[in-house]
Amino acid sequence: MESELPTFKEKNPQLEVVTELIRGQHPHLKGFYKNKNERVVCVKNMTPEDILLYGTRLRNALGRKVVKLKTRHVTKHPSVQGTWTTDVKF
Amino acid sequence: MAHRRCLHSALLHGTALISLKKSPPLSIVNALTPKPNPVITTSNLEPSWFTPWFYVRHFSSRKSDDSENEAEMEDSSDVEEESDEMASDMVRDYSPGEKEAEAAAIGYKVVGPLQRSDRVFKDYEPVFAVVQIGSHQFKVSNGDSIFTERLKFCEVNDKLILNKVLLLGSPTQTIIGRPILPDAAVHAVVEEHALDAKVIIFKKKRRKNYRRTKGHRQELTKLRITYIQGIEKPEIKTDGKPLKAADKKPEKIAAIA
Numbered sequence: 397m398e399s400e401l402p403t404f405k406e407k408n409p410q411l412e413v414v415t416e417l418i419r420g421q422h423p424h425l426k427g428f429y430k431n432k433n434e435r436v437v438c439v440k441n442m443t444p445e446d447i448l449l450y451g452t453r454l455r456n457a458l459g460r461k462v463v464k465l466k467t468r469h470v471t472k473h474p475s476v477q478g479t480w481t482t483d484v485k486f
Numbered sequence: 487m488a489h490r491r492c493l494h495s496a497l498l499h500g501t502a503l504i505s506l507k508k509s510p511p512l513s514i515v516n517a518l519t520p521k522p523n524p525v526i527t528t529s530n531l532e533p534s535w536f537t538p539w540f541y542v543r544h545f546s547s548r549k550s551d552d553s554e555n556e557a558e559m560e561d562s563s564d565v566e567e568e569s570d571e572m573a574s575d576m577v578r579d580y581s582p583g584e585k586e587a588e589a590a591a592i593g594y595k596v597v598g599p600l601q602r603s604d605r606v607f608k609d610y611e612p613v614f615a616v617v618q619i620g621s622h623q624f625k626v627s628n629g630d631s632i633f634t635e636r637l638k639f640c641e642v643n644d645k646l647i648l649n650k651v652l653l654l655g656s657p658t659q660t661i662i663g664r665p666i667l668p669d670a671a672v673h674a675v676v677e678e679h680a681l682d683a684k685v686i687i688f689k690k691k692r693r694k695n696y697r698r699t700k701g702h703r704q705e706l707t708k709l710r711i712t713y714i715q716g717i718e719k720p721e722i723k724t725d726g727k728p729l730k731a732a733d734k735k736p737e738k739i740a741a742i743a
Contacts, residue, residue, distance in 0.1 A: 456642050456679035458708075464683040465706075468622075471630040476614040477657055 400448045408455060425450055429459025586639045591649075593620050593637060598645035606645075606675060606712045615714045616653035617672050623652065626672060626711045636705035640676050646709065648672040654717040661717055670716030677708040 405413050422440040425447070429435070435454055439447050478484065590596055594617075607629070614627045619634045626632065640646060651670035654661040661667060682704040689698040 453679075453681070458678045458680065462681070462683050464685075465633060468633040469624050469626075469630065470632075471627060473610055473612070473627055473629075476612045476627060476655055477660075 398444075400444055404448065404451060411455065425454060427454035427457075427459075431459045433459035433461075435459070590639055594618055594648055594650035595637060595640070596647040596649065597640050598647060600641075600643055601645055601675070606673075607710075608712065611714070611719055613654070613656045613714050613717055613719050615651050615655070615670065615672050615716075617648045618650040618652060618666075619648060626714070628711060628714065630711045631677065632674075632709045632711065633706045634709060635707070636679060637676070637707045640707075642676055642678060644676045646674045646676060648674060651716065654714070656717055657720055659717060667716060670714075672711060673713040673715070674709040674711050677710050679705065679707050682706050 401413070401415070405411075422438050425437045425439055427435045427437075435457075437450050437454065439450065442450075587596075609628075611628045614625055616623055616625050618624075619632075619637075622634065624632050637646075649666075649671065651667045651672055652663050652665060654663075654667060654670055661670075663670070685702050685704075687698075687700040687702055689700075690696065
């Protein structure tokens with residue numbers, strides 16, 4: 397982890413990376429998102445490469461709640477040429 | 487099944503395959519009598535027959551016996567080694583830029599440069615496009631978000647250009663591609679690479695003592711569509727509403743050859 401932290405910090409200058417030593421608890425990664433959401437990942441007994449992977453995952457993700465997706469396409473304007481009804485004739 | 491195993495253990499030779507395929511209750515009595523005969527007649531050849539028979543047992547089409555376990559162990563270890571090598575090759579192979587471009591072409595996207603302080607998020611324009619990414623097609627407009635499979639070679643906040651556009655539409659015009667439109671492009675920005683919610687795959691066969699639980703999280707990429715080019719866009723000014731009402735019926739234009 398110590399070997400890969402500096403490169404991670406350089407690649408993400410927009411992030412504030414803080415390391416703390418917490419006694420009596422498992423080591424974890426905590427991500428603070430702009431929508432005031434916190435995501436915690438426990439990294440007990442993990443290799444530095446795995447920790448880096450989880451760190452990049454936290455960085456790549458938005459802070460939205462992990463819920464099953466209703467649709468894969470989210471839009472505010474579903475129709476451009478007018479919604480089809482049975483009365484529409486071309 | 488149990489009868490066949492008894493026969494194997496009792497004889498310790500490669501038994502004739504014909505005897506094994508007979509129905510169990512009758513085969514014990516019937517098979518015992520013909521077995522001594524082949525043993526006696528081929529007594530001289532037995533030592534040489536031993537080893538080939540064992541090989542034949544392994545390769546025989548009937549894999550429902552004890553020898554199955556040993557054969558499976560060897561096969562699975564070989565397969566694992568090959569798959570590990572394959573996986574490592576997949577990860578490391580894409581260092582040259584050309585290879586990345588090729589792989590991107592398969593997924594119908596071209597990675598553009600990162601953007602900073604670039605006004606990309608425009609107001610809604612009444613234009614839509616049908617775009618294909620991988621094997622999925624989406625009807626897309628300005629400002630939509632799309633979840634696709636994890637796209638390699640692009641980080642968060644990357645600009646993408648989606649090449650495979652099948653249809654363009656606006657309130658006045660529709661352009662149909664055969665199957666794709668060569669001059670059309672859809673610009674998008676990668677919003678996030680995230681994992682989907684966990685799906686538990688539960689397999690059970692009742693009364694057979696078989697139960698398997700597996701968790702799976704699919705890796706997704708969220709794209710935000712910013713710009714569609716290749717079609718004339720109707721100008722919407724302050725008199726937007728009457729213009730829209732007048733132009734609502736589209737004039738379909740034939741396909742571009």
